[in-house]
Amino acid sequence: MKAAVLYELNHPVIVEDIEMEGPKEGEVVVKVAATGVCHSCYHAVTGMLDTPLPVVLGDEGAGIVEEIGSGVTLVKPGDHVILSWVPSCGHCIYCSQGYANLCLNARKGGRGNLLDGTTRYKKNGKSIHHFAMVASFAEYSVIPQECAIPIDKDISLEKAALVGCSVTTGVCAVINTAEVRPGTSVVVFGAGGIGLNVIQGAVIAGAEKIIAVDLLDTKLEFARQFGATHTINASEVDPISAIKDLTDGLGADYAFEAIGTRTTYEQVIHAIRNRGKAIWIGAPPREPVSFDAGVVFWGEKTVMGSNYGSARPRYDMPRLLALYKAGVLKLDELITRTYRLEEVNEAFTAMLNGEVARGLICF
Ligand SMILES: [Zn+2]
Ligand SMILES: [Zn+2]
Helix, strand or coil: CEEEEECCCCCCCEEEECEECCCCCCEEEEEEEEEECCHHHHHHHHCCCCCCCCEECCCCEEEEEEEECCCCCCCCCCCEEEECCCCCCCCCHHHHHCCHHHCCCCCCCCCCCCCCCCCCEEECCEEEEEHHHCCCCECEEEEEHHHEEECCCCCCHHHHHHHHCHHHHHHHHHHHHCCCCCCCEEEEECCCHHHHHHHHHHHHHCCCEEEEEECCHHHHHHHHHCCCCEEEECCCCCHHHHHHHHCCCCCEEEEEECCCCHHHHHHHHHHEEEEEEEEECCCCCCCCCCCCHHHHHHCCCEEEECCHHHCCHHHHHHHHHHHHHCCCCCCHHHEEEEECHHHHHHHHHHHHCCCCCEEEEEC
């Protein structure tokens, strides 16, 4: 089968034929219909996100169950599924508390492997890893059954694919992690795939003021289309004072970091008012972040991480699709360009240049 494989950091991804083993116990094979081009995959290319190489990339996809291994009870061949990157076990302490995204058993196979610690992809006898369990830059993905989230068949798999990562990460950071309240003010740093979904999450939550901060005017234009009421180009003005100007000098109630740089990780703490919440969503910078602890202490501020939007995939993903069906969540508008798998490197370039809300590879 055809797959996009990363062999070396900071090198183009190679699209080639590789071998795939059938599913082992508890695993399923999904024929991938579409896969979004996500910044986290690009972070794997640059080494900002650690993953063993070589690796089949792709962390945002949907498809149809083709084959099931022994002991599989959660899905059957023919089911339409979104690929989740957390195989929540359902019974560890975090799953029991409703934090399926933090499942203790989800990474027991080690980074780049399935749950038993091995891979199902090979080339010339050498193993190829699975990126984020999902590895959807491939015609087929072999995943634990817990990663295959069944959805209604009347929703296009191209649209559903985006719910596998960016939509869930962004929208659920707002409604689950931060629990944004109606009538409040929200700032988001970064108007890429995640940031746009934070914006539409804030619209759904009833935020009154939604301020998008980015360095590129093209991305700020996307931000307005998704519901930003104000935009700030941080290459032209100091974003913190611009945010304060828009919020009675106080700062916003919530500030989301959706880029993953040290500067923006620090800025969100200064962008919120007393009792406000700063939420880190972008992949964490590989250098220490520093801020004056007094800002958090005296102002009773909250700094939170949001991993996959605190999502319970089996509950939240169908919930998001229901919001799409109701006309409340935008998915069609996110897909600005579609590609063939062979065009994956061009898709990364367009993403980095801010040319797309989301690029989608269709099979
Ligand atoms: Zn992603
Ligand atoms: Zn668990």
